[in-house]
Amino acid sequence: MSDPSVSSHTHAASVNDRPVLLDVRNLSIDYVNKDASPAQAVRELDFTLRAGEVLGLVGESGCGKSTLMLGLMRLLPPAGRIVDGAVYFQGRDLLALSEAEMEDVRWKNISIIFQGAMNALNPVRTIGDQIGEAIRLHMPRQDSAAVDARIRRLLDLVGIAGNRKDQYPHQYSGGMRQRAMIAMALACDPQIVIADEPTTALDVMIQAQILELMGNLQKELGLSIIFVTHDLGVVAELCDSVLVMYGGVTAEYADVDTIYNAPRHPYTQELLRAFPDITRPAGKLTSIPGYPPRLDDLPPGCRFAPRCPQVFGRCRQEMPPIYRLDDKHVASCFLLEGESV
Amino acid sequence: MRASYLLGKLAWALFTILFVICLNFFLFRVLPGDPVRSGVRDPRLTQEAQQAIRERFGLDKPVINCFESLNPVKSGPCLINPFETQFFLYVRNLLTGDLGISYHTNRPVSTMLGERLWNTILLIGAGQILAIILGMGLGILAAWKARTPIDFGALLFSLLAWSLPTFWLGIILLFAGSRYFNLPLGGMITPGVNFPGAWARVSDMLRHMLLPTLTYTIVFLGEYMLIMRSTLVDVLSEDYILTARAKGLNHFQILKDHALKNAMLPMVTIIALNLGFTVAGAVQIETVFSWPGLGGAIFEAVGRRDYPMLQGAFLLLAVSVIFANLGAELLYSVLDPRIRAE
Ligand SMILES: Nc1ncnc2c1ncn2[C@@H]1O[C@H](COP(=O)(O)OP(=O)(O)OP(=O)(O)O)[C@@H](O)[C@H]1O
Numbered sequence: 001m002s003d004p005s006v007s008s009h010t011h012a013a014s015v016n017d018r019p020v021l022l023d024v025r026n027l028s029i030d031y032v033n034k035d036a037s038p039a040q041a042v043r044e045l046d047f048t049l050r051a052g053e054v055l056g057l058v059g060e061s062g063c064g065k066s067t068l069m070l071g072l073m074r075l076l077p078p079a080g081r082i083v084d085g086a087v088y089f090q091g092r093d094l095l096a097l098s099e100a101e102m103e104d105v106r107w108k109n110i111s112i113i114f115q116g117a118m119n120a121l122n123p124v125r126t127i128g129d130q131i132g133e134a135i136r137l138h139m140p141r142q143d144s145a146a147v148d149a150r151i152r153r154l155l156d157l158v159g160i161a162g163n164r165k166d167q168y169p170h171q172y173s174g175g176m177r178q179r180a181m182i183a184m185a186l187a188c189d190p191q192i193v194i195a196d197e198p199t200t201a202l203d204v205m206i207q208a209q210i211l212e213l214m215g216n217l218q219k220e221l222g223l224s225i226i227f228v229t230h231d232l233g234v235v236a237e238l239c240d241s242v243l244v245m246y247g248g249v250t251a252e253y254a255d256v257d258t259i260y261n262a263p264r265h266p267y268t269q270e271l272l273r274a275f276p277d278i279t280r281p282a283g284k285l286t287s288i289p290g291y292p293p294r295l296d297d298l299p300p301g302c303r304f305a306p307r308c309p310q311v312f313g314r315c316r317q318e319m320p321p322i323y324r325l326d327d328k329h330v331a332s333c334f335l336l337e338g339e340s341v
Numbered sequence: 342m343r344a345s346y347l348l349g350k351l352a353w354a355l356f357t358i359l360f361v362i363c364l365n366f367f368l369f370r371v372l373p374g375d376p377v378r379s380g381v382r383d384p385r386l387t388q389e390a391q392q393a394i395r396e397r398f399g400l401d402k403p404v405i406n407c408f409e410s411l412n413p414v415k416s417g418p419c420l421i422n423p424f425e426t427q428f429f430l431y432v433r434n435l436l437t438g439d440l441g442i443s444y445h446t447n448r449p450v451s452t453m454l455g456e457r458l459w460n461t462i463l464l465i466g467a468g469q470i471l472a473i474i475l476g477m478g479l480g481i482l483a484a485w486k487a488r489t490p491i492d493f494g495a496l497l498f499s500l501l502a503w504s505l506p507t508f509w510l511g512i513i514l515l516f517a518g519s520r521y522f523n524l525p526l527g528g529m530i531t532p533g534v535n536f537p538g539a540w541a542r543v544s545d546m547l548r549h550m551l552l553p554t555l556t557y558t559i560v561f562l563g564e565y566m567l568i569m570r571s572t573l574v575d576v577l578s579e580d581y582i583l584t585a586r587a588k589g590l591n592h593f594q595i596l597k598d599h600a601l602k603n604a605m606l607p608m609v610t611i612i613a614l615n616l617g618f619t620v621a622g623a624v625q626i627e628t629v630f631s632w633p634g635l636g637g638a639i640f641e642a643v644g645r646r647d648y649p650m651l652q653g654a655f656l657l658l659a660v661s662v663i664f665a666n667l668g669a670e671l672l673y674s675v676l677d678p679r680i681r682a683e
């Protein structure tokens with residue numbers, strides 16, 4: 001991983017001129033279980049994704065990252081309910097589509113690589129068959145020879161020999177399976193690829209390979225990617241902008257340089273301090289004491305208040321609103337109240 | 342599929358059959374009692390007549406070695422010709438398809454089993470096919486509508502069907518069917534009737550078949566439904582199903598192309614095992630409905646101490662269980678690529 005604080009993002013500025021692909025507004029998601037009060041997994045989330053932009057989504061385990069991503073694609077488990085908000089994809093609100101219309105959007109426009117995707121491939125069907133299924137579904141006018149050629153090209157793109165398309169997932173190593181997933185995610189030329197911690201189950205060497213592959217593909221194909229991760233190094237390397245979540249809400253949202261060089265929310269600052277940085281002497285590494293809040297038992301005020309080093313009285317009573325600090329930098333903390341534009 | 346895998350399975354099945362043949366042979370030789378005395382049940386039988394019967398059935402020959410018979414154990418001079426033993430004769434006859442002569446009817450066991458076997462296959466084949474179709478259909482429906490009233494209703498019905506005692510269900514159906522629908526009380530065909538044509542004969546048989554088949558279907562349907570439902574519910578919660586949804590497949594495509602093939606794996610095993618036991622017949626059902634099948638034949642043979650008949654029936658049963666298992670394993674390896682590769 002390169003040093004986050006000096007990483008250069010030459011195309012970051014230009015990204016802001018591109019058209020907006022995905023516009024998520026005020027999205028709130030609950031998990032409703034019979035014998036408990038609803039868990040507020042995601043609350044009033046706003047972000048945009050432009051063509052060719054890579055957005056990093058970071059936050060501790062359980063802060064609602066996967067829930068948010070599944071919500072965008074309307075793939076939540078039965079207990080998950082989208083209670084408010086809108087998801088505009090190229091101007092169309094995905095939440096207002098019929099199920100059949102949504103099935104058309106899935107994979108053709110937005111595809112997703114799942115967290116720890118070891119079992120994300122069907123064990124009784126060949127890799128090529130599973131990739132081909134997506135092509136046949138969304139590009140129905142191709143004949144079987146064209147589908148076959150496309151499967152080989154996709155596998156080639158991720159560095160898998162085309163003749164391994166007739167093998168089954170168990171004949172692939174973990175890293176190859178994840179690369180096959182990536183090939184499958186690209187099968188229908190989607191505008192957006194969601195990658196939900198695509199490397200968690202892999203060893204470090206393979207992780208690096210997969211990340212490099214994704215970075216190259218992104219540049220080559222001009223993809224928009226939402227990259228969900230714990231790894232701030234990955235964020236620095238790949239992303240244009242970063243959304244930091246805490247307990248289901250936005251803590252801070254800005255472009256990557258701002259997040260690394262001038263973070264304003266105490267949670268972002270703590271996260272960066274907890275991240276091993278080779279430019280600082282070892283030993284300064286700290287972890288944030290305490291645990292994220294339970295979603296069905298939230299504190300009355302700011303969700304980060306119980307762990308915040310800069311907490312004061314008001315934090316425990318009121319939920320801070322989201323302050324806009326400049327054009328593309330928002331954070332939710334009372335400390336920033338006076339700076340809002 | 343790899344040839345060595347197939348050959349290995351086949352060899353193992355053959356070995357098991359050989360083992361069963363030996364076991365089956367000795368099992369009946371260690372049973373207490375003299376089959377001639379108890380089988381013929383006529384106290385006035387002279388010694389000469391008894392000896393004649395022994396010779397007729399080969400029971401005068403030593404079982405396998407110096408022992409005249411295993412029970413009672415008695416040693417004698419060891420001048421035995423191994424080709425004159427009961428075991429050798431048994432195996433030799435077996436290879437020519439001769440299962441011996443029934444003590445009771447004096448007819449070849451293979452003929453008697455053959456007559457009964459087809460009746461059983463007819464009844465139980467029909468029942469199994471119906472149970473598989475209905476049970477799997479109901480299981481798929483319940484899994485798809487999991488945790489809804491439809492699922493609950495299907496579960497309740499299946500649990501009930503599964504736990505009903507077979508003979509009780511049979512008697513109730515027999516009673517209701519003959520009382521309200523004028524269905525025959527038992528047997529396979531109305532005796533003493535000259536049927537005007539083939540169709541009249543078939544329809545008479547179908548009327549006889551209806552109730553036992555229905556009983557059999559209900560008994561097995563519950564099991565199939567419960568297993569189908571629970572495996573399918575498990576499969577539907579797998580990651581690859583979420584992938585399939587994310588790919589934009591609709592409910593029906595997910596079920597057809599991703600869930601069912603995985604959910605079929607346990608079903609195949611259970612169906613194959615049940616089919617193996619088919620040959621034994623549904624003893625209870627065949628008894629309640631006086632169906633002239635194998636189950637009934639075995640039941641009667643036990644009462645008559647008709648050892649050759651029992652021995653033949655047991656062998657048939659064991660061989661069919663072994664072949665059903667073999668079939669299940671081969672089918673399994675077609676369905677599951679992970680096994681094929683091993
Ligand atoms: N079916 C469910 N019912 C109730 N609560 C749920 C359900 N699924 C997830 N949650 C809760 O929602 C919260 C968010 O979960 P989510 O999986 O989105 O977190 P995450 O940020 O992706 O975490 P990780 O980094 O571990 O993947 C968690 O607190 C979790 O306990």
Ligand SMILES: [Mg+2]
Pocket residue numbers: 065066067115196
């Ligand atoms: Mg997650």
